[in-house]
């Protein structure tokens with residue numbers, strides 16, 4: 061099945077306060093559940109890809125448990141709305157991410173990255 065990679069924070073989870081305290085504090089983004097169910101029904105394999113499972117963000121097992129609990133609580137069912145929950149980039153046909161920059165040229169990428177000056181981030185803190 062063709063894979064679609066779907067980011068969690070800012071794409072499925074509203075993420076209105078950014079990383080905040082590391083919890084899943086918001087409800088889902090409007091339309092996320094229906095769209096994922098529809099893509100799955102159309103024959104796509106949905107991989108939820110999240111940096112929350114990155115080792116720097118508490119233990120990966122705690123984060124996985126929290127995310128799975130949040131997905132369950134909001135009616136996201138494995139096999140119906142998604143197939144994998146991972147921090148590994150899969151060989152997908154499309155990557156849906158609120159922080160993605162679609163590559164056209166390095167010049168265009170450089171221009172778009174000017175919106176994210178490194179000085180606006182706290183060193184070592186997830187954004």
Ligand SMILES: [Mg+2]
Pocket residue numbers: 067068069070071157158159
């Ligand atoms: Mg995101």
